[in-house]
Each structure stands twice: as C-alpha cells, then as structure tokens.
Amino acid sequence: MKKVYVLDTNVLLQDPHAIYSFEDNEVVIPAVVLEEIDSKKRYMDEIGRNARYVSRLLDQYRQKGKLHLGVQLEHGGTLRVELNHKSYQKLQDILVEKTNDNRIIAVALNLLDEFQTKGEHVPVILVSKDALVRVKSEVFGLQAEDFLSDQVIQYSKSYTGYMTVNVEKEKIDLFYSQQYLEIASLSFTQHWYPHQFIVLKDKYGSSSSAIGRISLDKQRVLPLKQHNEEHVWGVKARNVQQKMLIDLLLDDQIPLVTITGKAGTGKTLLSLAAGLLKIEDEHKYQRMLVARPVVPLGKDIGYLPGEKEEKLRPWMQPIFDNLQYLFHTKKAGDLERILAGMNKTIEVEALTYIRGRSIPDQFIIIDEAQNLTKHEAKTILTRVGEGSKLILMGDPEQIDHPYLDESNNGLTYVVEQFKEYAISGHVKLEKGERSQLAQLAAKIL
Structure with a gap:
C-alpha cells in the first residue's frame, strides 16, 4: 500500500x-x-x-x-x-x-x-x-x-576505537615478552579496524592486563609507544583511554584523529599538550591552529564589541583556559604575552574564518565538532594541506545545533566513515578527570 x-x-x-x-x-x-x-x-x-x-x-x-x-x-x-x-x-x-x-x-x-x-x-x-x-x-x-535517513548510526552503537578482550594470563605475558601478539591467537572472531586498541585482561580475574594497538595489516597486536609513560608538555595520562589518545596524537603517521567523550574527559587539554610538544619541542609542524564553531557555524559575531580577537574571546575562552593550565600562568595578561612571544605559533580562530583556506604543515584542533553538519565536516577535512594533522573532538550527546542530534552530526559521520582507513584513528574517552565533583555531576545529573 x-x-x-x-x-x-x-x-x-x-x-x-x-x-x-x-x-x-x-x-x-x-x-x-x-x-x-x-x-x-x-x-x-x-x-x-x-x-x-x-x-x-x-x-x-x-x-x-x-x-x-x-x-x-x-x-x-x-x-x-x-x-x-x-x-x-x-x-x-x-x-x-x-x-x-x-x-x-x-x-x-x-x-x-x-x-x-x-x-x-x-x-x-x-x-x-x-x-x-x-x-x-x-x-x-x-x-x-522522525526523519532517520540522515542518521549515520546510533551513538550508543558507534565506534569507540577500542575493545576489551579476556585472554589467558600466558598470552598477556607473551605479549610483554615478545612485544607483539598474533591476532589469530586470540581465538576471538571480530572485524578489526586499523589502529583499533585492545585491552587484554586475564579471563580468570587476576590483575594482569595490557594495552595494545592493531597493526595496519590487522595481523598483530602491538604495544603502545614508550612516551605513554612520560609527561606530554607536563600532562600525563590518567586512565586507559587517555593513554590510547596520546598514542594517536603523537603518531605522525596518522593525519586524522577523532575524539568523542563527555565534558572533562581531557579531550582539549591532551590535544593542546600534544600540539605544543610537536611544535615547540619536535618542530614537526609550523604552528598550531585551534578553532571551534561559533554555533551555528557561519553565524556572524559582529554584534560583539571590539576587534576580531576581542569578539572571539568569549567563544574561545575554554581554549585559553587550557592554555593557561599548560603554561602555568597565574596573572592576567601572562598568557597573552607568552602567545605574542611565540610569534603566532599558536593561532586561535573561529571556524567561520577557516573556509576557503588551505592549511599545510599545521597541527589543527577543531573543538566542539559535534556541532558540525556532514557538509561542514567535509569542508574542513578538504582544507587540510600536505603535512598537517587534524584533530576533531566533541561530545555528540551535547549538541547546540538546532537540526543535529547525536546520530547525524558531522563528528559521528567522520568517525564512522574513516574507521576503515589507516590514515585515521579514533578513541572515545569514558572517564572524567576534571575533578571528582565534575565526574560525579556528569554521572548522576
């Protein structure tokens, strides 16, 4: 009918x-x-x-x-x-x-x-x-x-970037001793993705565990890099997922990293810390570009008083808060003097002004990417020039765009479309680390 x-x-x-x-x-x-x-x-x-x-x-x-x-x-x-x-x-x-x-x-x-x-x-x-x-x-x-044809996938079923596998303790010991583990030895039927992480746990309940990452040929589980035991620009991973994220952020062979997670899980702080390490210490990129949408993307911010930098400040304040923490600034104006002395190595910009640009050799961080549509996400990815690394992050459960939800936004779309490709990596951060109060509030409110 x-x-x-x-x-x-x-x-x-x-x-x-x-x-x-x-x-x-x-x-x-x-x-x-x-x-x-x-x-x-x-x-x-x-x-x-x-x-x-x-x-x-x-x-x-x-x-x-x-x-x-x-x-x-x-x-x-x-x-x-x-x-x-x-x-x-x-x-x-x-x-x-x-x-x-x-x-x-x-x-x-x-x-x-x-x-x-x-x-x-x-x-x-x-x-x-x-x-x-x-x-x-x-x-x-x-x-x-509801119109559901535009949905990529239900967010609760979306790709998390990692999986927990229960194995015999002997296999965990073997993983540590030979620094790899054959996927076939896991006796676990699963479609694996490049750079997907595996948390190995003892199936009999001991505290023995290990974290590994799927190799590009999807034949082996490889250990994370040694830098996960070190501080990254003064910041150290506090949980398993943050260790996974640092591994992706510091891997120069992965030009696209996507991050999802609730507020306070460390998405922005870890990304900024990794960017500063790559730019200031390793000189891998020329500069770091940090942007977030003025919701909705493209909305004119001219009604705010002052020059462009003054207009952007209220929208970009979360970025500046994290930079103040990383640079250990205490007094008003200290951060501005540090950034000015870095000769614009760090550029904080509204996403409105990125269109039409080509951005080579830069560490690019796009915050609040859950407020992007699929088309806007495509527009941003096609701006990325040779030698750049793009970080897309956000919380798909916290969307301000009137026509988007957790299942059809640009961030969820990019995560699902790129999970099969070796040039990208993804991780979903689960545990809040901002403070005990913030973590409890995110859980019970």
Missing part, C-alpha cells in the same frame, strides 16, 4: 535530498514549507545553503510538470506541493495560534480526512525533526515520524 509523507521544513533544511528517501510513495510539501525555506535562503550558513539547494531542486522539477499536481521522482514515487488542504478548522479550537508548525499539521490532517471521506485507507505520515510537532500530530490521531 502506498503512503503519503508530508515533510516538515526542518527535514529539507537538514537533508535537501530527503525527497528521495521515501521509495515509491508520495512526498507532499505544504506551501507553508516553501515560505519557510524562502525565508532561509539568505542565510550564509549551512541552513541557507540547503534552503537554496532545495529551491533549485524544486525549480528543476517544476520544469518537468506542475508541482501542485505531482511530478515523478527519478528513483520512484511522486513529489507534490500541496496548496488545497490548508484549512485550519479542525485545529483552531485546540491549537489557537496559526503557527507554521500548526499549519503543516493541518495540511497532513486534512489530507488524511479527505482519504477517509472517500473510503480510501491511505496512510498519511508527517515527517519532522521537531519532537513537539510529532507529539501534537499524534494528539490529533495523525501518524508522525
């Missing part, structure tokens, strides 16, 4: 190709959705780009037929712009205000009522990224769904 899917504006602004996601069913776009898309076309961010794309796409189909009557889609199904079912009579007693959301619900409800009047059992489904729109729809007996 064919179905009718009525699309909310946020579905098209999140994924402009959404009209192709409903197989051979009918896709209906209410006229009010066109009005909302038109109001977003002038935005200079990702939402504006998608609004303009949807506008051009609809104009292409307009040339193939009358949109209000319906046109065929290439991959099956039909597309129609709905003009005739905008009556608000069924909702006006309960939803008094004629908001755009309520008008979209009214269109879907009137379509369903028309089918029922004709005696036709055609399912009408309202598709929206807005939870309250879905709730209100079902109050009126209208079927509603």
Whole structure:
C-alpha cells in the first residue's frame, strides 16, 4: 500500500535530498514549507545553503510538470506541493495560534480526512525533526515520524576505537615478552579496524592486563609507544583511554584523529599538550591552529564589541583556559604575552574564518565538532594541506545545533566513515578527570 509523507521544513533544511528517501510513495510539501525555506535562503550558513539547494531542486522539477499536481521522482514515487488542504478548522479550537508548525499539521490532517471521506485507507505520515510537532500530530490521531535517513548510526552503537578482550594470563605475558601478539591467537572472531586498541585482561580475574594497538595489516597486536609513560608538555595520562589518545596524537603517521567523550574527559587539554610538544619541542609542524564553531557555524559575531580577537574571546575562552593550565600562568595578561612571544605559533580562530583556506604543515584542533553538519565536516577535512594533522573532538550527546542530534552530526559521520582507513584513528574517552565533583555531576545529573 502506498503512503503519503508530508515533510516538515526542518527535514529539507537538514537533508535537501530527503525527497528521495521515501521509495515509491508520495512526498507532499505544504506551501507553508516553501515560505519557510524562502525565508532561509539568505542565510550564509549551512541552513541557507540547503534552503537554496532545495529551491533549485524544486525549480528543476517544476520544469518537468506542475508541482501542485505531482511530478515523478527519478528513483520512484511522486513529489507534490500541496496548496488545497490548508484549512485550519479542525485545529483552531485546540491549537489557537496559526503557527507554521500548526499549519503543516493541518495540511497532513486534512489530507488524511479527505482519504477517509472517500473510503480510501491511505496512510498519511508527517515527517519532522521537531519532537513537539510529532507529539501534537499524534494528539490529533495523525501518524508522525522522525526523519532517520540522515542518521549515520546510533551513538550508543558507534565506534569507540577500542575493545576489551579476556585472554589467558600466558598470552598477556607473551605479549610483554615478545612485544607483539598474533591476532589469530586470540581465538576471538571480530572485524578489526586499523589502529583499533585492545585491552587484554586475564579471563580468570587476576590483575594482569595490557594495552595494545592493531597493526595496519590487522595481523598483530602491538604495544603502545614508550612516551605513554612520560609527561606530554607536563600532562600525563590518567586512565586507559587517555593513554590510547596520546598514542594517536603523537603518531605522525596518522593525519586524522577523532575524539568523542563527555565534558572533562581531557579531550582539549591532551590535544593542546600534544600540539605544543610537536611544535615547540619536535618542530614537526609550523604552528598550531585551534578553532571551534561559533554555533551555528557561519553565524556572524559582529554584534560583539571590539576587534576580531576581542569578539572571539568569549567563544574561545575554554581554549585559553587550557592554555593557561599548560603554561602555568597565574596573572592576567601572562598568557597573552607568552602567545605574542611565540610569534603566532599558536593561532586561535573561529571556524567561520577557516573556509576557503588551505592549511599545510599545521597541527589543527577543531573543538566542539559535534556541532558540525556532514557538509561542514567535509569542508574542513578538504582544507587540510600536505603535512598537517587534524584533530576533531566533541561530545555528540551535547549538541547546540538546532537540526543535529547525536546520530547525524558531522563528528559521528567522520568517525564512522574513516574507521576503515589507516590514515585515521579514533578513541572515545569514558572517564572524567576534571575533578571528582565534575565526574560525579556528569554521572548522576
């Protein structure tokens, strides 16, 4: 049985190709959705780009037929712009205000009522990224769904970068003695990824354990580098996952490192420490570029007073806090004098200003990457020049972008797309190390 899917504006602004996601069913776009898309076309961010794309796409189909009557889609199904079912009579007693959301619900409800009047059992489904729109729809007996085609994977099932394997103590001892372990000897059926970490634990419960990393040919487990026992620019790993992260950050053969984890797990601090070590001590890179999105990415920050540096300071303060810790500054102005004396070796920038640049021979840290869309993540990765190392980090459970969630954001997308490739490594930090209070708050609140 064919179905009718009525699309909310946020579905098209999140994924402009959404009209192709409903197989051979009918896709209906209410006229009010066109009005909302038109109001977003002038935005200079990702939402504006998608609004303009949807506008051009609809104009292409307009040339193939009358949109209000319906046109065929290439991959099956039909597309129609709905003009005739905008009556608000069924909702006006309960939803008094004629908001755009309520008008979209009214269109879907009137379509369903028309089918029922004709005696036709055609399912009408309202598709929206807005939870309250879905709730209100079902109050009126209208079927509603979230748009899930843009999701990469459920975050709870996403790649963590490591796995715990229980083995005999003899194998752990063998790993330490010969400095490797054959994957085949684990007797553990698993699809391994390059640079994936393995925590070996004694299956009989002793305290014996080891940490290893999958080799590029995925045939052996290799030990971590010796630098994990040392301080990295005054910072030492406090838990297993932080040891894994340092191993990735200091490996010059891995140009892309992705990090996920809650606030306080050490993502930013360890990345900055590794960057300073590589730039100041080893001179591997020319400088370090640290950026984070001014949410949403592309939003103009000109309303703040002062020069660009003064405008950026409130958004970049978490970066400066970590730098103050690493440089052990106590007095106001000390950090600024240190950074000025380093001749701009460290550049702290808003992600807004990265577009259009080519960035070679730099240690690049992108904080709060969970607020990036897939397209924005692609834009950043394609800016990376020869000899650079890119660190993408964030907490997919803490997203400020109105059209993103933990399953469809750019950080989750990059983690899943790159896990099969040897040029990247990933680790999910589990344990908070900011303070005992912060760790407890993250756990129970």
